[in-house]
Amino acid sequence: MDAVAAQAQESGAIALLDEVDKALADGKYAEARAALEKLKTQYPNSSAAAGAKALEDKIAQEEAAARSGGAGATSKAAADKVSKEYYALLKSLIGKVAGDKSFTMDDCREYLDKVLPGELMDKLAARLKMERAALEEQWKNRAPADTRQASYGDGSWIVAGKDPSRLSDEAESGGGLEDFKKQKEQQKAIEELRQKAQDNKNYKPQTEADWWTAANAVKRASWLEAAFVEQHLKVVEVRYKNCGGCGGSGVVVSPQTQFCRRCEGLGKEKIVTYQ
Ligand SMILES: [Zn+2]
Incomplete structure (x- = not known):
């Protein structure tokens, strides 16, 4: 040769x-x-x-x-790997859309609902070299050891409204008559403040678009993640934490009595724990 x-x-x-x-x-x-x-x-x-x-x-x-x-033995490890990769990819894709100034809030929500779920599975299947059906099965049966959290932050009022009385009251009901009386007095005082705030014509409420425009990429990403997981993943718990701007009443009194700029009167931040 x-x-x-x-x-x-x-x-x-x-x-x-x-x-x-x-x-x-x-x-x-x-x-x-x-x-x-x-x-x-x-x-x-x-x-x-x-x-x-x-x-x-x-x-x-x-x-x-x-x-x-x-x-057998490694299927748990394989499932864990799928979860881990899924969450990482979710963060990265949401980070991308949140950081793109050309998208409006509605654009992002549309992407979250219509594009992201499929895109996640496609990219994950390619990354893990798995068939999509097998991947979806594994994802559906996931049981990760830890849970994760996403917060709507100071954009919570967009999903939870501006009226805190609509939220489930989780104030501890311990104590006796004295505590009960104090609690009632406090509630009444807050109601009066809220009425004053309601009557304050100088206060111009924020719109969703105002919030979106003012929010940075990190805030937007956190908000979008919370919205996505509520719609598409397993929600373990929803809780509300007091707003740092008004301490939970939804109203500030200085320089004038008005709804809190930070929470728009809701007084709370909505936090979603999910898997
Ligand atoms: Zn507030």
């Missing part, structure tokens, strides 16, 4: 060897075997063909390992 023919043998064999490696990395064992078979028949004199037996063994070994791992 002349040098040119030998050279052609080698490069042809190397291309097939690459195919074997790639198929193996993707867990496609039948394809790996087929490429190896081709290599042996088409380029029997190549140096790659000389190592064919060792490669055959390697394919068999990896296939056996994948079989025993897939169904």
